[in-house]
Amino acid sequence: MPGIIEDTSIEVAIVGGGIIGLSLAAGLIKHNVKVKVYEQAQGFREIGAGMAFTANAVQCMSLMNPDIVSALRSGGAVPASSDKDDPNVYLTWIDGFNSRDKDDPTYEKMLYRLSAGHRGFEGTRRDQFLEALVKVIPPEIVELKKRLNNIEEKGPNGRIQLNFADGTSAEADAVIGCDGIKSRVRELMLGEEDPASYPHYSHKVAYRALVPMEKAVEALGEYKARNQHNHIGPNAYLIHYPVANKTMINATAFLTDPGEWPDDKVTVVPGLRKDLEIAFADWNPCLRTLIQHFPEKLEKWAVFDTWDYPAPYFNKGNICLAGDAAHASSPHHGAGACCGIEDALCLCTLMSQVNDRLRGDESASKNKNAAVCSAFEVFDFMRRTRGQWLVNSSRRMCDLNQQIDWSDKSKWIKAETCFEEVRDRSFKIWHFDYDDMIKETTDAYAKRQPVTKGPESGAI
Amino acid sequence: MPGIIEDTSIEVAIVGGGIIGLSLAAGLIKHNVKVKVYEQAQGFREIGAGMAFTANAVQCMSLMNPDIVSALRSGGAVPASSDKDDPNVYLTWIDGFNSRDKDDPTYEKMLYRLSAGHRGFEGTRRDQFLEALVKVIPPEIVELKKRLNNIEEKGPNGRIQLNFADGTSAEADAVIGCDGIKSRVRELMLGEEDPASYPHYSHKVAYRALVPMEKAVEALGEYKARNQHNHIGPNAYLIHYPVANKTMINATAFLTDPGEWPDDKVTVVPGLRKDLEIAFADWNPCLRTLIQHFPEKLEKWAVFDTWDYPAPYFNKGNICLAGDAAHASSPHHGAGACCGIEDALCLCTLMSQVNDRLRGDESASKNKNAAVCSAFEVFDFMRRTRGQWLVNSSRRMCDLNQQIDWSDKSKWIKAETCFEEVRDRSFKIWHFDYDDMIKETTDAYAKRQPVTKGPESGAI
Numbered sequence: 001m002p003g004i005i006e007d008t009s010i011e012v013a014i015v016g017g018g019i020i021g022l023s024l025a026a027g028l029i030k031h032n033v034k035v036k037v038y039e040q041a042q043g044f045r046e047i048g049a050g051m052a053f054t055a056n057a058v059q060c061m062s063l064m065n066p067d068i069v070s071a072l073r074s075g076g077a078v079p080a081s082s083d084k085d086d087p088n089v090y091l092t093w094i095d096g097f098n099s100r101d102k103d104d105p106t107y108e109k110m111l112y113r114l115s116a117g118h119r120g121f122e123g124t125r126r127d128q129f130l131e132a133l134v135k136v137i138p139p140e141i142v143e144l145k146k147r148l149n150n151i152e153e154k155g156p157n158g159r160i161q162l163n164f165a166d167g168t169s170a171e172a173d174a175v176i177g178c179d180g181i182k183s184r185v186r187e188l189m190l191g192e193e194d195p196a197s198y199p200h201y202s203h204k205v206a207y208r209a210l211v212p213m214e215k216a217v218e219a220l221g222e223y224k225a226r227n228q229h230n231h232i233g234p235n236a237y238l239i240h241y242p243v244a245n246k247t248m249i250n251a252t253a254f255l256t257d258p259g260e261w262p263d264d265k266v267t268v269v270p271g272l273r274k275d276l277e278i279a280f281a282d283w284n285p286c287l288r289t290l291i292q293h294f295p296e297k298l299e300k301w302a303v304f305d306t307w308d309y310p311a312p313y314f315n316k317g318n319i320c321l322a323g324d325a326a327h328a329s330s331p332h333h334g335a336g337a338c339c340g341i342e343d344a345l346c347l348c349t350l351m352s353q354v355n356d357r358l359r360g361d362e363s364a365s366k367n368k369n370a371a372v373c374s375a376f377e378v379f380d381f382m383r384r385t386r387g388q389w390l391v392n393s394s395r396r397m398c399d400l401n402q403q404i405d406w407s408d409k410s411k412w413i414k415a416e417t418c419f420e421e422v423r424d425r426s427f428k429i430w431h432f433d434y435d436d437m438i439k440e441t442t443d444a445y446a447k448r449q450p451v452t453k454g455p456e457s458g459a460i
Numbered sequence: 461m462p463g464i465i466e467d468t469s470i471e472v473a474i475v476g477g478g479i480i481g482l483s484l485a486a487g488l489i490k491h492n493v494k495v496k497v498y499e500q501a502q503g504f505r506e507i508g509a510g511m512a513f514t515a516n517a518v519q520c521m522s523l524m525n526p527d528i529v530s531a532l533r534s535g536g537a538v539p540a541s542s543d544k545d546d547p548n549v550y551l552t553w554i555d556g557f558n559s560r561d562k563d564d565p566t567y568e569k570m571l572y573r574l575s576a577g578h579r580g581f582e583g584t585r586r587d588q589f590l591e592a593l594v595k596v597i598p599p600e601i602v603e604l605k606k607r608l609n610n611i612e613e614k615g616p617n618g619r620i621q622l623n624f625a626d627g628t629s630a631e632a633d634a635v636i637g638c639d640g641i642k643s644r645v646r647e648l649m650l651g652e653e654d655p656a657s658y659p660h661y662s663h664k665v666a667y668r669a670l671v672p673m674e675k676a677v678e679a680l681g682e683y684k685a686r687n688q689h690n691h692i693g694p695n696a697y698l699i700h701y702p703v704a705n706k707t708m709i710n711a712t713a714f715l716t717d718p719g720e721w722p723d724d725k726v727t728v729v730p731g732l733r734k735d736l737e738i739a740f741a742d743w744n745p746c747l748r749t750l751i752q753h754f755p756e757k758l759e760k761w762a763v764f765d766t767w768d769y770p771a772p773y774f775n776k777g778n779i780c781l782a783g784d785a786a787h788a789s790s791p792h793h794g795a796g797a798c799c800g801i802e803d804a805l806c807l808c809t810l811m812s813q814v815n816d817r818l819r820g821d822e823s824a825s826k827n828k829n830a831a832v833c834s835a836f837e838v839f840d841f842m843r844r845t846r847g848q849w850l851v852n853s854s855r856r857m858c859d860l861n862q863q864i865d866w867s868d869k870s871k872w873i874k875a876e877t878c879f880e881e882v883r884d885r886s887f888k889i890w891h892f893d894y895d896d897m898i899k900e901t902t903d904a905y906a907k908r909q910p911v912t913k914g915p916e917s918g919a920i
Contacts, residue, residue, distance in 0.1 A: 385880050414770055421849065
């Protein structure tokens with residue numbers, strides 16, 4: 001019997017050991033699909049940036065493998081709001097530009113509030129989650145220091161050989177690129193000449209700072225400091241929420257930059273608190289005070305995404321892209337990784353069904369390629385529209401936050417009519433029907449005949 | 461007993477005898493609410509423009525008064541697509557700009573298609589529907605040649621006196637402005653100095669033409685001519701559908717105009733076919749041929765809306781606004797009147813409940829004002845967000861149709877990622893939950909205490 005299992009199971013190679021790659025690996029392991037992860041870095045030390053997951057994405061993790069959720073929580077995820085009498089998380093938009101007197105009833109006006117529900121957003125540090133996630137996966141599954149060079153066909157059955165920069169290589173029946181915004185798999189799949197192979201500058205820069213809670217309370221007041229708030233105004237916005245067991249707030253300011261940022265230049269450069277002092281000079285005094293508590297030297301991030309040149313397809317033969325590799329979004333929805341988790345759940349469903357289809361098939365080794373290619377076609381059909389919508393919608397959210405009309409009193413009412421759209425876009429993310437996605441994916445794959453691909457078609 | 465009915469029933473005055481005013485009147489009559497309609501024109505002859513109603517709006521009409529639907533259909537409403545084997549209506553977006561060879565697979569590419577369902581859109585001529593609608597309403601309900609001058613308080617109970625340009629006046633307990641985009645009631649309510657009292661130029665102009673079906677078939681081919689199609693491209697689009705018992709097509713071209721259009725200038729001026737020949741010079745040959753079948757002299761309409769300066773509220777005391785008077789939308793969703801019909805259903809529900817509340821109340825004549833003011837507050841709460849969303853969304857739909865990226869091959873894929881948003885916006889209109897609106901309206905009114913307003917508060 002083990003012989004048959006050996007023959008009919010596919011082997012999946014995941015390129016990239018980030019949050020999406022490791023979550024997918026954990027899901028495949030749970031669903032008895034053979035998998036290997038190839039990560040170019042020497043280890044899993046990443047930048048300590050904050051990230052958040054919706055309750056909906058946490059459910060998707062749980063459907064792949066409940067251990068992913070345990071890892072998230074053991075990595076210190078906490079709700080992004082911290083009202084101890086109310087477990088719901090609220091996203092609150094307030095007027096950050098208005099610099100009028102504190103007695104004015106429209107001073108720091110609360111413009112809009114949305115409830116994301118119970119633990120609706122859980123914030124965590126990327127590095128801490130990743131560290132906990134690695135422990136979910138047996139060590140032999142992951143290979144470090146494997147920078148992908150290229151991919152080629154191997155043998156008559158469409159099996160793939162991955163060649164790494166260190167001269168080694170590996171084989172697989174299916175390759176999934178989870179290698180992030182600067183994906184090498186995307187570049188190999190679309191070709192080096194295609195502008196869709198690379199992310200482009202979104203003309204926004206971000207500055208982030210951690211501020212001790214007592215200083216934040218001093219500047220913002222008790223309530224605002226301890227709960228997520230988004231201070232919006234013309235051409236900029238500043239969002240903050242409590243982190244580090246509520247001893248600090250994580251604040252991020254997004255500024256519009258009409259200038260260019262060369263594609264080949266590093267996207268993180270030194271920035272100064274002074275830049276923010278200038279950008280927010282006309283804003284609310286409480287924000288200006290908060291910025292005074294930022295360190296003098298900050299990191300400045302150029303925000304890149306795949307908005308200008310989206311990938312025309314997420315699959316080619318037995319190779320496909322997931323997460324940021326497929327659709328790198330700007331961070332204005334705070335949900336880029338959530339969409340990648342949805343991708344992973346879809347792929348987990350499909351890879352498991354590929355194995356079901358092949359089980360007991362005496363010609364399995366010959367039919368694996370066709371079964372995988374069909375599955376990746378279904379993945380492209382199920383996920384491309386949503387992934388690209390998220391990239392567009394994230395840009396739009398930034399535009400709505402940064403409306404120039406916020407600075408013109410005669411246009412305030414118009415500016416405030418944006419929030420129905422903000423709500424619709426947020427709900428489309430938060431209320432994603434993952435059960436329906438699984439059902440539709442399953443049905444579409446069941447209906448689809450295996451795609452017969454010649455050995456050359458999967459080659460890049 | 462008739463004496464008690466006399467004492468407790470409110471009297472509603474509707475200003476404006478257009479589609480929304482007359483539909484609301486028909487609804488109020490059906491719900492035993494006393495109503496009078498004051499129309500400034502000498503009769504109900506309107507321009508013979510085409511308009512369409514969603515299946516959803518037709519349901520709303522039916523809930524107000526099934527005779528409205530009979531009037532719509534007797535006025536010649538037909539589905540906007542005419543495939544005799546398929547009763548569903550489809551909205552189809554095709555590439556109108558591509559001027560490549562007919563053999564090119566992307567020639568006139570079908571970019572997106574949405575099903576609006578069974579009789580999903582019914583197109584009619586405004587004048588024909590209006591003529592049929594007038595017959596639903598007893599003649600003594602409608603007074604013609606009543607141009608509203610101003611409104612004043614009358615007596616201690618907040619009753620309103622409407623003063624007309626002909627020197628006559630009328631009284632009512634509640635005034636509903638259904639007087640369209642150039643609403644006098646809005647101007648009186650917000651004040652002549654408020655820019656929200658007037659619509660503003662949307663920087664789009666529209667040209668419309670009727671083309672005989674055989675000429676349309678010649679230019680577009682059998683299928684396109686007989687079914688709704690939207691030809692989109694950079695800075696312009698052209699939409700057409702069959703009318704006049706399918707003997708003609710109604711074609712409308714929308715062009716972007718960066719110039720200004722003074723608010724006090726007439727919005728319909730003479731235009732020339734030559735204007736369109738120039739605007740569409742680089743477009744698909746079949747469209748250019750179609751335009752050759754337009755009359756040489758056309759009407760050119762400047763599209764105005766309330767996008768720049770939305771009304772800060774739809775109600776003030778016992779006066780409120782509905783339809784275009786409240787939220788005048790550009791026509792790019794083809795659903796402005798549908799939203800007005802939703803308003804009318806909400807008001808019909810509320811006015812009927814005001815009467816229920818007052819029935820048997822011995823102080824009814826004193827309490828009418830408070831009951832009406834509360835009802836109009838609920839109306840504003842229920843309808844303002846959606847009405848203003850529609851105005852914004854209609855602008856956005858035009859932007860998505862007219863993306864500059866349609867002219868740049870390297871940006872086509874990006875441009876095509878807009879359709880998920882097109883779908884979401886369309887569905888938000890087509891799938892409106894009117895049952896839920898009625899329930900929420902009823903609950904909100906039941907919970908609300910009567911608003912006590914001094915006699916001055918309703919005055920303008």
